Amino acid sequence: MSNNNQPHKILVIGGGAGGLELVTQLGRRYKKNTNIQVTLVDQKRSHIWKPLLHEVATGSLDPSTDAVIYHAHAAKHHYEFQLGTFCGLDRASKTVTLAEILDDNDQQILPERTLQFDTLILAIGSVSNDFNTPGVKEHCFFLDTAKQAERFHNALINNFMRVNQQDEGVLNIAIVGAGATGVELSAELYNVTDMLKSYGLPKMTSKQLKVSIIEAGPRILPALPARISSSAKNELSALGVEVCENTLIKQAEADGFITAEGDKISADMMIWAAGVKAPDFLADIYQFELTRTNQILVKPTLQASNDDSIFVIGDCCACAQEDGSWVPPRAQSAHQMASLVKTNIHQQINNKALKHFTYKDHGSLVNLSRYSTVGSLMGNLTRNSMFIEGRIARVVYISLYRMHQIAIHGFFKAMMVYVAEKVGKVVRPKMKLH
Numbered sequence: 001m002s003n004n005n006q007p008h009k010i011l012v013i014g015g016g017a018g019g020l021e022l023v024t025q026l027g028r029r030y031k032k033n034t035n036i037q038v039t040l041v042d043q044k045r046s047h048i049w050k051p052l053l054h055e056v057a058t059g060s061l062d063p064s065t066d067a068v069i070y071h072a073h074a075a076k077h078h079y080e081f082q083l084g085t086f087c088g089l090d091r092a093s094k095t096v097t098l099a100e101i102l103d104d105n106d107q108q109i110l111p112e113r114t115l116q117f118d119t120l121i122l123a124i125g126s127v128s129n130d131f132n133t134p135g136v137k138e139h140c141f142f143l144d145t146a147k148q149a150e151r152f153h154n155a156l157i158n159n160f161m162r163v164n165q166q167d168e169g170v171l172n173i174a175i176v177g178a179g180a181t182g183v184e185l186s187a188e189l190y191n192v193t194d195m196l197k198s199y200g201l202p203k204m205t206s207k208q209l210k211v212s213i214i215e216a217g218p219r220i221l222p223a224l225p226a227r228i229s230s231s232a233k234n235e236l237s238a239l240g241v242e243v244c245e246n247t248l249i250k251q252a253e254a255d256g257f258i259t260a261e262g263d264k265i266s267a268d269m270m271i272w273a274a275g276v277k278a279p280d281f282l283a284d285i286y287q288f289e290l291t292r293t294n295q296i297l298v299k300p301t302l303q304a305s306n307d308d309s310i311f312v313i314g315d316c317c318a319c320a321q322e323d324g325s326w327v328p329p330r331a332q333s334a335h336q337m338a339s340l341v342k343t344n345i346h347q348q349i350n351n352k353a354l355k356h357f358t359y360k361d362h363g364s365l366v367n368l369s370r371y372s373t374v375g376s377l378m379g380n381l382t383r384n385s386m387f388i389e390g391r392i393a394r395v396v397y398i399s400l401y402r403m404h405q406i407a408i409h410g411f412f413k414a415m416m417v418y419v420a421e422k423v424g425k426v427v428r429p430k431m432k433l434h
Contacts, residue, residue: 057141077408171269
């Protein structure tokens with residue numbers, strides 16, 4: 001506990017899947033304990049579950065109605081929210097620095113601030129890794145945040161309108177990276193294109209859409225079992241997606257990608273979804289032991305390797321498993337880490353032994369919009385051999401999001417959110433067109 005009768009200050013940086021679930025659990029646990037103060041810091045005002053960003057990008061999901069507003073959520077779940085960008089850390093004085101916030105006219109909204117902590121949890125997530133490929137930053141869209149997804153959506157709608165005016169126009173979209181984001185996005189693009197006839201764009205059908213998905217490795221969904229990869233590839237090919245495997249991109253240009261063999265894949269819109277890394281500023285603050293992808297090395301307790309007062313969870317956490325592999329950057333990993341850190345913070349405050357993290361693979365699911373869902377369940381128990389697809393897989397996939405909603409809202413409120421979503425679908429269009 002803090003000295004001088006000051007409350008023990010728990011500071012969580014990052015309100016993604018793991019960070020928001022953790023701060024919610026901590027707020028509930030310590031809501032009646034005035035000796036514990038829980039604060040969440042995020043550079044955004046609202047939360048969208050990251051696995052749904054491809055739906056924001058296509059317009060299938062409207063972030064203005066489906067987002068969790070941090071200020072409102074904090075008031076209901078007994079923690080404090082601070083809007084700000086984490087830009088500095090002083091481990092000796094146990095303080096973090098938040099950069100000043102400016103509006104669109106460069107007028108200051110909030111000044112640079114310093115926050116004190118006794119326990120710090122870093123849950124800052126990950127960003128796309130462009131591997132310093134020339135032209136990618138200048139010409140490609142990314143889907144790391146809701147803001148980036150909405151930027152892509154606006155450009156997509158504009159291109160739909162352009163192609164709709166042409167007698168035989170085709171919209172070419174190229175996606176680099178055939179992980180879950182790239183694969184799910186490619187299917188969702190065909191889904192929303194088929195809706196456009198009903199929304200005033202009669203000439204725009206799936207025949208006017210050409211999507212190429214580009215993977216440097218030998219198969220799409222390389223992190224998942226081969227059977228899932230093969231099934232997903234068959235589904236995408238049936239939709240009309242051009243699947244390019246063993247294709248390394250060496251450069252992005254304004255009108256397409258250049259492969260390592262010198263071939264050009266032309267595109268009107270380009271998305272980069274190949275690989276992830278922790279944000280570069282982690283390397284700039286020189287405070288942690290990092291991997292090549294900027295992830296922070298941790299002990300089995302999820303404490304930073306060089307500081308017991310700092311925990312790390314989610315995509316920015318480099319946690320080694322017993323077999324020598326790393327815990328994968330997935331939503332289920334962040335959820336499990338949040339649960340353990342909640343326990344370990346309580347143990348630490350009460351001077352008890354901390355528990356070690358053991359990742360449990362519950363399987364993997366890939367949702368190909370309304371067309372199909374494929375995956376495996378009980379990963380550790382069945383060695384990913386329990387293959388499921390179709391309606392059953394779709395139900396399980398949706399339940400993962402419902403579990404996240406229960407974790408951040410509680411069961412009753414999560415069910416009310418579900419009902420509100422169903423009612424909203426009756427009165428709102430199936431896709432966002434603005």
